[in-house]
Amino acid sequence: MQDTSPNPFPADLYGGRLTIDTDAIAANWSSLKSKLTGGAECAATIKANAYGTGQTETALRLHQEGCRTFFVAVPTEAVSLRQTLPNATIYALDGLFPGTADLLIQHNIRPVLGSLEELKEWAATCTAAGRSFDAAVHVDTGIHRLGLSGEEFLSALADPSLMGAFQPNLLMSHLACGSTPDHPMNRTQLQTFKTLTDPFKGISRSLANSAGVLLGEDYHFDLVRPGISLFGGRAFDHGENPMRPVAKVEVRIMIVRNVPAGDTIGYSAAETAKRPLRNAVVAAGYADGLLRRAGSSDDRPGGFAMIGDHKVPILGRISMDMITLDVTDIPEHLVKRGAFVEMLGPNVAAADLAAYAETIDYEYLTSLGRRFERVYGPLA
Structure with a gap:
């Protein structure tokens, strides 16, 4: 069954897309x-x-x-x-x-x-x-x-x-x-x-x-x-998960910017750039179910997203509407204004992201997508 649910606005007006299979x-x-x-x-x-x-x-x-x-x-x-x-x-x-x-x-x-x-x-x-x-x-x-x-x-x-x-x-x-x-x-x-x-x-x-x-x-x-x-969530805390993923969250890049070494990123200056960085700011945050606890600081790593085959770490606090990602080592043609980043899905399991947020995949799944375009179909 592949069908698109009604969305009240054109697709280009949404900060992200939630695809459900x-x-x-x-x-x-x-x-x-x-x-x-x-x-x-x-x-x-x-x-x-x-x-x-x-x-x-x-x-x-x-x-x-x-x-x-x-x-x-x-x-x-x-x-x-x-x-x-x-x-x-x-x-x-x-x-x-x-x-x-x-x-x-x-x-x-x-x-x-x-x-x-x-x-x-x-x-x-x-x-x-x-x-x-x-x-x-x-x-x-x-x-x-x-x-x-x-x-x-x-x-x-x-x-x-x-x-x-x-x-x-x-x-x-x-x-x-x-x-x-x-x-x-x-x-x-x-x-x-x-x-x-x-x-x-x-x-x-x-x-x-x-x-x-x-x-x-x-x-x-x-x-x-x-x-x-x-x-698609884990029934057991450890071991392989035999279930197929069913949801994918992709969010838009709003801006790509350079951050000098020694400068801080995000609220409370939680993360300090240890080298010159190139950051991408995406249009989603904890108001969209991407939990604040998965952010990073100088004391602990945060979660990650995927751009193509490239893993990109979250940098600094996750805020209500924005997340900053480290795209320093990602080819520039993949990191452009308007491009989509996978925040959760086949390549970013909810259980893995939940581990960074000190929670469980249930919380991620039940919180997702309040402001995303919602699409029903394969997770292509």
Whole structure:
């Protein structure tokens, strides 16, 4: 599926271009699906505007590829997705906000119930309607965010005042340390989840996020719900990333200038030129999701961009709308006013850039492109 999303201005007016390859997203989903055994379903987690790639475009392409179950975070995302995919199964991970049960039912949204209060409210709605409406129940196995405690979970599922009105269609939990495959907590959570849910084997179960898919069959159960891997990010903190990149950020060069040795660059005079430099200033910054923490100083290197096959370091602070790059050693014909520089993409992995910014690729992907021209197609 290659199609250009509407942009309100002509391309030449944008400081940068964000290209998103939904075919690559679909290929990543199919790759993860191929790892499943025993009939497990591969869903897709597309919260936060599909990790910055566009919820509508991504959902449609994944549905075309064969995905039928989708997870988002908040009810607004779920209702919007329902307008795009009238027949898909849609879960809202953030659960049941007070007083919203009727609206979710109206749009056929399944909340992931993560507390006794939520479960009781949903059961009361089912009782009033005289029928059980689909929803998941989330049990906490050690991450201590959302989810019923083990004791609450077992008590609730044995309570006829709740279960007489409502029968969950999915039991789920979430891994705390999946990105570190050798972490002992993974096996601990797996065993806890099995112990708590084995008595209810007639109900589908889900534990695996992207990392859980790659951890192996023990973690797959009936349904997996990958997120970051669909969008080319790293599921594991270390090792090769088997996923295809799906996004590319290119930004325009505004000016090329010379900086004498000993002069400083950018805000707070953070970086001092150690030799005569030629700098290119590009039209993007932290307001576009290119995080300030990836800037450089005299005390630490910063991230980098690519011009053709040439790696160009970031120099000095990243500001709201501008980044300065060291192009001293780059052929002059490649560094011209108006030319594009790759800030993220096939040659600048989000995970690598995130390491300079002391964060994770999730933050980069979900923050990108507020002011960029947005294009859907291959990352050519």
